[in-house]
Amino acid sequence: MYRMYELIKKKRDKKELTSEEIKWIINGYTKGEIPDYQVSALLMAIYFNSLNDRELYEWTNAMIKTGDVIDLSSIKLPKIDKHSTGGVGDKTSFILAPIAAACGIVVPMVSGRGLGHTGGTLDKLESIPGIKTEISNKDFVSILQKHRICLIGQTKNLVPADKKLYALRDVTGTVESIQLICSSIMSKKISEGIDGLVLDVKVGLGAFMKTMKDARSLALTIVNLGKKMNKKVVALITDMNQPLGQNIGNALELIECFDILKGKVVNDLSNLSCELAAHMLVLGKVADNIQTARSKVANSIVSGEALIKMKEMIEAQGGDPCVVDDYTRLPQAKHTKIFIAKQKGIIQEINAEEVGLAAMSLGAGREKVDSKIDHAVGFVLLKKVGDRVNKGDPLLVIHYNDGERIKEVLESVQFRLDRAFKIDKKPVRPPKLIKEIIR
Amino acid sequence: MYRMYELIKKKRDKKELTSEEIKWIINGYTKGEIPDYQVSALLMAIYFNSLNDRELYEWTNAMIKTGDVIDLSSIKLPKIDKHSTGGVGDKTSFILAPIAAACGIVVPMVSGRGLGHTGGTLDKLESIPGIKTEISNKDFVSILQKHRICLIGQTKNLVPADKKLYALRDVTGTVESIQLICSSIMSKKISEGIDGLVLDVKVGLGAFMKTMKDARSLALTIVNLGKKMNKKVVALITDMNQPLGQNIGNALELIECFDILKGKVVNDLSNLSCELAAHMLVLGKVADNIQTARSKVANSIVSGEALIKMKEMIEAQGGDPCVVDDYTRLPQAKHTKIFIAKQKGIIQEINAEEVGLAAMSLGAGREKVDSKIDHAVGFVLLKKVGDRVNKGDPLLVIHYNDGERIKEVLESVQFRLDRAFKIDKKPVRPPKLIKEIIR
Numbered sequence: 001m002y003r004m005y006e007l008i009k010k011k012r013d014k015k016e017l018t019s020e021e022i023k024w025i026i027n028g029y030t031k032g033e034i035p036d037y038q039v040s041a042l043l044m045a046i047y048f049n050s051l052n053d054r055e056l057y058e059w060t061n062a063m064i065k066t067g068d069v070i071d072l073s074s075i076k077l078p079k080i081d082k083h084s085t086g087g088v089g090d091k092t093s094f095i096l097a098p099i100a101a102a103c104g105i106v107v108p109m110v111s112g113r114g115l116g117h118t119g120g121t122l123d124k125l126e127s128i129p130g131i132k133t134e135i136s137n138k139d140f141v142s143i144l145q146k147h148r149i150c151l152i153g154q155t156k157n158l159v160p161a162d163k164k165l166y167a168l169r170d171v172t173g174t175v176e177s178i179q180l181i182c183s184s185i186m187s188k189k190i191s192e193g194i195d196g197l198v199l200d201v202k203v204g205l206g207a208f209m210k211t212m213k214d215a216r217s218l219a220l221t222i223v224n225l226g227k228k229m230n231k232k233v234v235a236l237i238t239d240m241n242q243p244l245g246q247n248i249g250n251a252l253e254l255i256e257c258f259d260i261l262k263g264k265v266v267n268d269l270s271n272l273s274c275e276l277a278a279h280m281l282v283l284g285k286v287a288d289n290i291q292t293a294r295s296k297v298a299n300s301i302v303s304g305e306a307l308i309k310m311k312e313m314i315e316a317q318g319g320d321p322c323v324v325d326d327y328t329r330l331p332q333a334k335h336t337k338i339f340i341a342k343q344k345g346i347i348q349e350i351n352a353e354e355v356g357l358a359a360m361s362l363g364a365g366r367e368k369v370d371s372k373i374d375h376a377v378g379f380v381l382l383k384k385v386g387d388r389v390n391k392g393d394p395l396l397v398i399h400y401n402d403g404e405r406i407k408e409v410l411e412s413v414q415f416r417l418d419r420a421f422k423i424d425k426k427p428v429r430p431p432k433l434i435k436e437i438i439r
Numbered sequence: 440m441y442r443m444y445e446l447i448k449k450k451r452d453k454k455e456l457t458s459e460e461i462k463w464i465i466n467g468y469t470k471g472e473i474p475d476y477q478v479s480a481l482l483m484a485i486y487f488n489s490l491n492d493r494e495l496y497e498w499t500n501a502m503i504k505t506g507d508v509i510d511l512s513s514i515k516l517p518k519i520d521k522h523s524t525g526g527v528g529d530k531t532s533f534i535l536a537p538i539a540a541a542c543g544i545v546v547p548m549v550s551g552r553g554l555g556h557t558g559g560t561l562d563k564l565e566s567i568p569g570i571k572t573e574i575s576n577k578d579f580v581s582i583l584q585k586h587r588i589c590l591i592g593q594t595k596n597l598v599p600a601d602k603k604l605y606a607l608r609d610v611t612g613t614v615e616s617i618q619l620i621c622s623s624i625m626s627k628k629i630s631e632g633i634d635g636l637v638l639d640v641k642v643g644l645g646a647f648m649k650t651m652k653d654a655r656s657l658a659l660t661i662v663n664l665g666k667k668m669n670k671k672v673v674a675l676i677t678d679m680n681q682p683l684g685q686n687i688g689n690a691l692e693l694i695e696c697f698d699i700l701k702g703k704v705v706n707d708l709s710n711l712s713c714e715l716a717a718h719m720l721v722l723g724k725v726a727d728n729i730q731t732a733r734s735k736v737a738n739s740i741v742s743g744e745a746l747i748k749m750k751e752m753i754e755a756q757g758g759d760p761c762v763v764d765d766y767t768r769l770p771q772a773k774h775t776k777i778f779i780a781k782q783k784g785i786i787q788e789i790n791a792e793e794v795g796l797a798a799m800s801l802g803a804g805r806e807k808v809d810s811k812i813d814h815a816v817g818f819v820l821l822k823k824v825g826d827r828v829n830k831g832d833p834l835l836v837i838h839y840n841d842g843e844r845i846k847e848v849l850e851s852v853q854f855r856l857d858r859a860f861k862i863d864k865k866p867v868r869p870p871k872l873i874k875e876i877i878r
Contacts, residue, residue, distance in 0.1 A: 048487045
């Protein structure tokens with residue numbers, strides 16, 4: 001019908017692709033009728049010449065149509081999800097999802113695994129003994145009907161086009177196209193059956209988007225795409241220069257979330273999670289405005305309802321809900337080691353990417369797709385940017401297990417951490433957490 | 440050693456590739472160790488961000504080293520070739536090669552087949568009964584030693600990297616990169632063992648380069664690359680708005696060349712061929728300057744020496760040399776049909792691409808790589824741009840054979856020819872043949 005090399009040339013020469021051409025490409029590639037080498041050339045041309053709003057809408061729609069859209073029409077409550085572009089120590093899902101569910105929002109959350117310096121929501125959840133993340137569409141819907149919250153991995157037929165395209169982009173230097181990122185996120189989220197989406201666009205040293213310009217461009221593109229798709233989307237651009245919260249590593253991160261849901265810990269992580277949850281409440285119209293939403297969110301913690309939702313979800317997905325009260329039931333590292341300040345001063349920077357890579361090398365994350373994860377290991381940050389320290393003060397606790405080459409690994413971890421922490425005499429303000437809201 | 444996706448990103452982000460990286464890419468791809476889908480993404484990134492002079496030099500060198508360089512060191516005479524970027528009716532090789540050989544230049548010519556609207560030198564040559572174009576390197580050298588002229592197809596191990604890269608570029612919209620074009624031409628020409636190269640860069644409606652800007656950029660890039668490679672290169676930018684010469688189609692084109700070598704025909708084709716040959720003589724230092732070269736070229740025709748060289752070459756390659764004197768020994772079409780002027784006026788334009796596509800549909804060229812060619816069919820142009828015609832005057836003779844759907848084919852041929860010829864009242868000058876010389 002079409003000749004692929006002519007469509008590649010069209011995009012290369014900054015011409016628009018028609019709706020029919022886009023459908024032909026996405027379907028043909030998903031079915032294996034168009035070879036990888038032609039699609040990768042097209043993706044690179046898109047990286048350079050981008051897709052306009054119409055093309056992006058049609059590209060995303062075509063992707064969605066290659067798979068099943070989960071039918072949540074039997075659930076009458078508002079269905080709102082959150083997506084984060086990923087950061088180090090980013091675990092807001094485990095806080096905002098039970099809060100939103102407690103406040104009357106249905107949260108149908110389909111998550112991925114981690115790769116590289118950022119952890120994956122699914123990996124963190126799987127720290128809980130017995131928990132299942134591979135759940136059929138039918139069970140997913142019935143858990144949502146009963147508990148309003150369910151957190152699963154990608155089902156087999158969820159946007160097959162995205163699985164193929166993402167794998168190809170990953171090895172061809174075409175991940176970093178704003179339009180391709182947006183189509184990947186939105187196609188998956190819409191296939192979950194949502195009404196609205198709160199997007200957390202991370203910006204900074206530990207994030208995919210390093211500059212405000214890029215973060216803003218991504219946020220604007222996805223908000224516009226959401227409008228075209230008839231979905232309510234709001235994007236918050238938030239700081240990812242230092243790790244979010246105190247704990248990094250799968251089980252350790254869950255513990256911090258449980259503490260926050262218990263009202264025991266208040267920090268940057270709890271603040272951001274509550275704010276994202278409040279936006280979910282507004283999108284879902286269970287609160288008239290952001291102020292009302294914020295007080296509902298706060299109430300859900302004080303009343304213990306959010307914590308109950310967390311336990312309900314764990315139990316519904318086959319996990320041991322007692323982990324919430326007894327952290328010894330979670331994987332625990334055998335050893336700890338204190339990492340101390342080499343000099344006196346004020347912490348200027350904690351490079352999130354370096355900390356993330358250090359955690360990965362410890363076993364908390366994956367270097368390759370098939371790497372195994374140690375759910376117990378990670379870091380507990382004792383200080384954050386702006387804190388004053390003396391030489392020798394503990395900055396962080398390393399949780400680690402024995403293993404081959406553990407000495408080498410610990411050395412490289414400490415080397416990375418040395419690079420991550422910048423201490424100087426000049427006063428510094430902690431970074432502003434929420435930088436911009438785009439809707 | 441390297442990660443291909445990181446090298447793709449490097450080029451994508453306008454960074455320079457190192458010499459080692461380039462060698463790794465070219466070797467890895469030629470050996471099949473780097474997949475097509477990564478190379479096509481890199482080629483598209485090169486299309487957008489180009490290669491600088493150093494990168495292009497190293498890219499070309501790495502390509503050359505994937506195959507054999509023909510050793511012509513036993514031949515002490517200057518070895519000069521010509522390359523054309525391709526046009527309709529472009530058959531200068533059959534005129535300039537015997538002329539240059541007659542004047543003391545060794546012409547080791549490795550040519551390709553045609554695809555699309557432009558014909559291939561090899562296809563034209565193969566109109567001659569018995570001629571062989573697949574010749575071993577050893578025989579190629581011995582024919583050159585004896586006759587100074589040999590015209591063959593690509594040998595098996597001539598730049599294997601180019602064979603793979605060209606095939607990939609062809610289907611991924613990455614043919615049109617100036618740097619990739621130059622590396623492809625130069626790697627093949629240098630592997631022939633040449634000392635110098637005259638490049639005929641065609642520009643206009645029937646050429647690959649449609650604008651002077653693009654043609655100039657290609658010419659400059661290849662001249663600079665030649666300097667880096669220690670080869671003498673001169674580039675002539677020449678007109679390809681109307682077909683070159685009078686005959687289009689394989690055997691028909693040979694006949695026009697024989698007529699020119701006999702001194703019977705003088706036209707744009709003979710003028711250009713002689714000028715290109717004169718530049719070959721200057722590069723090879725068998726003439727001190729272009730004026731002397733031009734008179735040597737003219738003498739080689741008048742004396743009949745160039746024609747003798749043509750016969751020698753045909754015989755040495757197993758062909759029937761009598762075709763030069765008796766054209767009935769060449770394939771002849773069964774039928775002819777006159778195409779006439781629909782109105783009175785002056786010919787403003789003969790769109791070379793349309794004429795080329797018409798000839799292709801008649802069977803003179805290949806639509807696909809595996810299409811079969813009819814060597815007899817084609818056109819004889821009776822009028823050229825600037826000529827005055829009356830309504831009903833013959834413009835062109837169509838030579839055709841019977842075949843399935845021949846009626847349909849002839850209709851579409853005439854439809855294309857109608858579009859190709861623009862006749863109007865306003866006076867028009869024939870286009871300037873040689874537009875610019877770059878050295």
